[in-house]
Amino acid sequence: MPAMVLDGKRAATCVLSHVSERVLVLKKRGVCPGLATVLVGDDPASRVYVSQKIKKCEAAGMVSYHVPLPSTISQEDLESEVRRLNQDPRVHGIIVQLPLPKPLNPAPVLLSLDPCKDADGLHPHNQGRWMAMKSWQEILSSKIPLPCTPAGVMDILRQNNLSVSGRHAVILGRSSLVGKPLAFMLLAADATVTMAHSQTKNLDDVCRSADVLVAAIGRPRFVLGDWVKSGAVVVDVGINRTPQGLVGDVDAPGVSERAGALTPVPGGVGPMTVAMLLQNTVQSAEKFTTNSRTTEAL
């Protein structure tokens, strides 16, 4: 029997419908949640991602403020631009689309963000705070903005009633956008978590030991069907452009024969990433209206 398809579009619709309701409540209080999208240079993939975010943002009733910047911008000017958006009261969330063109350095740009407007959940201050927390419930209750892709993975699992507690999760890939934060999220949800990567020996054996396997390495069709334990939950975070179109990090036809459940590419984790971005933004707007800014800033 082929794997159950974990439909990310449907899961994202569910998140976005709740986001839209919260936007309506805010608008009744006179607040219109605003998302600023900073796009440096003209990388075609980045342009597509940003335009999708803007479209979904407006569909949810929020306002987007698009800030396109030339690839020749200096590090200093880029950081000033972010600081200007920090001060703009119409803006509740800010994203700086990554990767940045060379030689721009993303780390100081993320640090220049107001942690309260960190719609991508990538500010070290925010990551350091939730990563120190004990349980996934505590993390969610904290209302700290979480990195969107791993938070989207957690939510697609939750929506499909796939508990990870006591199960062995193997994460392929150790990026700071996906692999590392997802490891701590799954750990907080009581999974036993293994972080594997290019230096891991016997990678196929490590994958076969997983009850939950997450592929986030950016290599098309890297994970083969016989690397997967029968019945395992497989989450494919990869989005690779190939001559055959978009494919994930797993060989979907082969993996689907063995896995119990699988996220498709496209239509799996991707839509959830955008949904979590908008959820972070509406959550920021709610915090700005209900709390004093100072207590939230620290």
Next chain:
Amino acid sequence: MPAMVLDGKRAATCVLSHVSERVLVLKKRGVCPGLATVLVGDDPASRVYVSQKIKKCEAAGMVSYHVPLPSTISQEDLESEVRRLNQDPRVHGIIVQLPLPKPLNPAPVLLSLDPCKDADGLHPHNQGRWMAMKSWQEILSSKIPLPCTPAGVMDILRQNNLSVSGRHAVILGRSSLVGKPLAFMLLAADATVTMAHSQTKNLDDVCRSADVLVAAIGRPRFVLGDWVKSGAVVVDVGINRTPQGLVGDVDAPGVSERAGALTPVPGGVGPMTVAMLLQNTVQSAEKFTTNSRTTEAL
């Protein structure tokens, strides 16, 4: 053949001798590195730990400023005290001895620390920054203060030429003081890392798969000899007071028969923790004297 003993006292002496040299250089420039130790209440174990830190601090030529506070202090007053130390130019590092007496909440106290004076390396801002970095070398070069116990584990491995690259490290325990940061340090050093804990199934089998096994769960003699792969490196972070004296989280006699190398308790990771605290403090003092404070703060 019994396991090689990874002598933490000797390794700490080596770190501290380098720290003392750096203190001398600073003193020649008119700067005397200062460590403030904040101790709330009168827990006997905490008092012992703090007095050890003060003793080692002064032995390394630094000045300590001890700040004992009553267990009845309010959350607000404790945070004010930390902010006062943030402003004190004689103080380059601050520790708040944990655990705090109830009902004090440690998280906001850590947030009230100036990240530049974070001698324990526990401020979320600092943790978030180094955790996003790719390699252990990049983390070390960043000069961000690192949490002392896991940094001490990394250094005792380094001093004994025990490379973790490509090896399977299993960490028992997921505290934010040890297990979680150590997982990311070992990962940055190219280990394949598994985080195991109380909800992990077949814990003994998971331990037997480890080339490097770290026990940090606070349960006396929990890890038995036959849980250890022959020749594995075993790091015992536990310090448990029992009627038979201080014992670690591993059953040392049994584990020593199988392991290739083992840190003793006492005299293993413990002395390294204090050494790394003083290393963080001298590093802070160097940064305060060579850089402008503003650029370091973010």
